[in-house]
Amino acid sequence: MTAKKDAQKPGWKDVPEGGLILESGNATEYKTGGWRTHRPELDKDQCINCHRCWVYCPDSAIVSEDEEVTGFDHDYCKGCGICAHECPVDAISMIKEEPSTEE
Amino acid sequence: MSNKVALTGHEILANAMRQINPDVVAAYPITPQTELVQLFSQFVADGKVDTDFVTVESEHSAMSATVGASAGGARAMTATAANGLGLMWEVVYIAASTRLPIVMPVVNRALSGPINIHCDHSDSMGARDSGWIQLYAEDAQEAYDNALQAIRIGEHEDVRLPVMVNMDGFIISHAVENAELLADKDVKEFIGDYNPDHSLLDPENQITVGPVDLQDFYFEHKRQQIDAMENAKDVIADVAQEYKEMTGRGVEYFEEYKLDDAEIGILALGSTAGTAKVAVDQLREQGVKAGLLKLRVFRPFPSEELVEALKHLDVLAVMDRAETFSTTGGPVFADVRSAFYDAKSDVEVVNYVYGLGGRDTRVEDVVSVYEDLQEITASGKVDNRVNYLGVRE
Numbered sequence: 298m299t300a301k302k303d304a305q306k307p308g309w310k311d312v313p314e315g316g317l318i319l320e321s322g323n324a325t326e327y328k329t330g331g332w333r334t335h336r337p338e339l340d341k342d343q344c345i346n347c348h349r350c351w352v353y354c355p356d357s358a359i360v361s362e363d364e365e366v367t368g369f370d371h372d373y374c375k376g377c378g379i380c381a382h383e384c385p386v387d388a389i390s391m392i393k394e395e396p397s398t399e400e
Numbered sequence: 401m402s403n404k405v406a407l408t409g410h411e412i413l414a415n416a417m418r419q420i421n422p423d424v425v426a427a428y429p430i431t432p433q434t435e436l437v438q439l440f441s442q443f444v445a446d447g448k449v450d451t452d453f454v455t456v457e458s459e460h461s462a463m464s465a466t467v468g469a470s471a472g473g474a475r476a477m478t479a480t481a482a483n484g485l486g487l488m489w490e491v492v493y494i495a496a497s498t499r500l501p502i503v504m505p506v507v508n509r510a511l512s513g514p515i516n517i518h519c520d521h522s523d524s525m526g527a528r529d530s531g532w533i534q535l536y537a538e539d540a541q542e543a544y545d546n547a548l549q550a551i552r553i554g555e556h557e558d559v560r561l562p563v564m565v566n567m568d569g570f571i572i573s574h575a576v577e578n579a580e581l582l583a584d585k586d587v588k589e590f591i592g593d594y595n596p597d598h599s600l601l602d603p604e605n606q607i608t609v610g611p612v613d614l615q616d617f618y619f620e621h622k623r624q625q626i627d628a629m630e631n632a633k634d635v636i637a638d639v640a641q642e643y644k645e646m647t648g649r650g651v652e653y654f655e656e657y658k659l660d661d662a663e664i665g666i667l668a669l670g671s672t673a674g675t676a677k678v679a680v681d682q683l684r685e686q687g688v689k690a691g692l693l694k695l696r697v698f699r700p701f702p703s704e705e706l707v708e709a710l711k712h713l714d715v716l717a718v719m720d721r722a723e724t725f726s727t728t729g730g731p732v733f734a735d736v737r738s739a740f741y742d743a744k745s746d747v748e749v750v751n752y753v754y755g756l757g758g759r760d761t762r763v764e765d766v767v768s769v770y771e772d773l774q775e776i777t778a779s780g781k782v783d784n785r786v787n788y789l790g791v792r793e
Contacts, residue, residue, distance in 0.1 A: 309620035309627070314560065315499035316613045316621050317598055321606035 329356070333376035335391040337369050343388035350380035350389060402580045402647070409540035409572040412579050413505055413565075414439035416547040418449055419587035420503075423474035423594075426454035426465035430484035431517045432569040433507040437479055459484035463491035470500035471609045473599030475551070477502065481569060482509035482523045489527075495562045496531030497621060498610060499628070501554030501594075502562040504532075505547065508670065508721075509569040510757045518758020519569040521670065525722035525731045531625050533563040533632055534699040536669040538655075541579040543567040545643065545650055546696075548582070551591045552639045558631035560597075568671040570758070582647065590646065629700040636697055653702035655694040656709055658684060662691025664773035665710060667736060668719040669695040672754070672761055676719075679766035690770050698732065703739040710740075715748045715773040719789075721755045729753070729786040748782055754789035765790055 313319050346366055351359040358374035360367050381389040405412070417425070417440050425444075427437040444453040454469075456462045462478045469476040480488060485506060495502050510516040511523045524534060533553060537543035543565060550563035567573060582590070598607050613621060637652040644650045655673075658680050659665060668676050673694035683690040693709060710716055718737075720730020728734070733751035740749055752769055755761045769789065776782055 306616060307620075309623035312617055312620050312624070314597075314621075314624055315497065315609075316611060316617070317498075318608035318611050319598070319605075321608070 328372040330358075330370075330372045330374055333371075333374060334394055335376040335378060336371065336374065336394055337376070337378070337380055337389050338392050339366065339368055340388045340390070343386050345386055345388070347385060349383050349385060353379050353383045355379065402582050402586075404578065404580055406576055406578050407540075408435075408574055408576050409543060409567055410435045410439060410507075410574065412540040412544050412577070412581070413547060413567070413573075414443065415581055416544045416587075417477060417505075418443045419582070419584050420475070420477070420548070420551055420591060421449045421588075422451050422477040422503075424452045424454065424466065424469035424476040425478060426456050426462045426469065426476070427478045427480075428456050428459045428462045428484065430459065430481050432509055432519075432573050433479050433481040433484065433505070436505060436507065436573065459487040460491060463488040463495065466502050466504075467491055467495050467498065467500055468600075470495070470502050471498065471599075472601045473594075473596045475555075475594040476500075477504065479505040479507070481507040482511045482517075485523045485527060486511055492527055492530045492532065492562075494610065497625060499560040499625075500562060501551075501560055503547065503550045503554055503565060504562065505543070505565045505567065507569045507573045508566055516757040517569075519571050519671075519721070520756045520758065521566070521721040522723070522756075524564055524566050525724075527564070528699060528731060531561065531629075532699065533559075533561055533629070533636075533697075534566060535563065535696060536566045536698060537568075537572065537696075538671060538673045538694060539579075540567070540572050540575075540577045541649070542696075543572060544579060544581065545647070548587060548590060549636075549639045549643055549650075553632060553635050555594055556631075556635045556639075557597075559628050559635050561625070561628050561632060566670070571671045580647070580649075586646070590643070633700050633702065636700075651694075651696055653695070653697045653705055654709070655696065657692040657694060659691035659693060659709060661689055662712075663689040663714050664717075664770055664777060665691040665693060665713045665715075666717045666719060666766065666769060666773075667693045667695060667706075667710070667732070669698065669732065670721060672719060672721065672766070675761060675763055676766045678763045679770060682763065682767060683770055688770065688774065695732070701735050701739075703735070703742070706736065707739050707743040707745060711743060711745050711747060713747050714777045715750065717769050717773055718749060718751050719769075720751060720753045723753055723756065733786070748776055750776070750782060750784070751786045752789045753786065759790050761790060 535546040718733040729751035
């Protein structure tokens with residue numbers, strides 16, 4: 298029996314042969330934030346905009362606008378906590394994801 | 401226009417490769433394949449082909465480079481045997497699942513151990529589930545014919561699968577035979593140009609080859625490979641028909657030798673089929689209704705066609721030049737018996753494992769199998785379902 302979730306995906310006649318990916322640059326469509334168990338939270342009052350978090354983030358999930366760190370791109374943040382660890386002024390803290398916030 | 405020659409199996413097959421003129425050949429030498437690639441490399445050195453010849457440091461790299469070239473849109477070939485095929489193992493699967501129509505002669509040899517350089521089918525039979533089409537030849541002429549047809553079969557848009565062109569090591573590869581080679585231009589015309597749907601080297605249509613394929617889609621891609629194998633059956637038959645019109649030679653899935661009115665029969669593949677033909681002729685002279693089915697195509701397995709050709713027999717012996725260690729017989733036996741089960745046939749099917757590690761299989765050995773079959777017919781009793789022909793007790 299096919300799970301409901303799988304039934305919405307294309308069948309074997311519709312996927313490209315040989316596992317080829319026929320379109321370049323489509324990795325952005327693959328949202329990886331769902332893996333996260335902890336999410337970063339920014340205290341803007343403490344942030345000195347040094348952008349060290351932006352440099353260290355392995356997945357460019359730190360959002361910077363007009364040279365100011367404004368938050369996180371939760372579609373891609375995997376909750377690794379490197380930003381919080383590297384922040385020199387402890388402006389970022391990691392909080393547990395609750396099921397209700399996943400939406 | 402064809403040219404009659406007396407050459408070794410390797411020389412004949414190297415000439416097939418010369419006439420195919422692949423864009424890329426990457427290969428590593430391994431007995432008994434060495435001479436084949438050596439002869440082909442001479443054609444490269446002499447400028448007889450346009451091929452980029454890639455000398456690599458192992459068979460794993462040989463298959464990897466061939467896969468890379470094929471993914472780049474090239475007509476790519478390699479060749480191997482035994483332990484070389486073993487070392488290619490993981491990339492052999494990748495070639496099939498990436499749907500790359502690579503053609504690879506396999507000069508069949510025992511896959512160790514203990515180490516042995518002589519013929520059996522444990523190498524290619526070990527790779528029977530890798531998703532490659534497998535053709536087997538009785539002699540050098542058929543190996544040549546199979547190699548040319550393999551290009552057409554593998555590259556067909558409904559197939560796009562790699563093809564192993566098997567020939568028995570030393571027995572076929574190193575012995576001199578008469579054969580007819582087609583004219584170069586006829587081969588060129590027959591195989592045509594290779595037009596892949598996608599190429600890794602096409603900057604206008606960028607693709608990714610060989611991405612990770614997990615629970616979401618892996619099963620669907622395997623299902624596609626099965627579909628391609630199903631399609632391959634028709635394509636193999638069509639290409640064989642076309643080749644036969646051109647050359648007068650060839651069969652679709654198997655050759656039936658004096659099988660029409662036969663009561664007892666043997667199913668064999670590779671060079672032993674030739675030995676069995678002599679045995680059949682001898683027995684026919686004595687009035688024994690013996691027949692032979694020589695299997696050419698093992699993957700895809702022509703199940704229904706086989707049963708149709710063999711269902712009138714009383715007893716059938718399946719000859720396996722490889723073991724499965726299932727303790728229930730060889731790989732070909734398992735498939736043949738399964739096919740008969742579906743047909744609800746009452747043909748007794750027995751198995752003979754023979755010729756392992758190059759053990760010579762002579763006409764009298766095959767005759768002894770037919771004698772066993774006569775006994776089964778007479779007594780209606782099968783003492784041994786699986787037999788080991790030519791092993792010392």
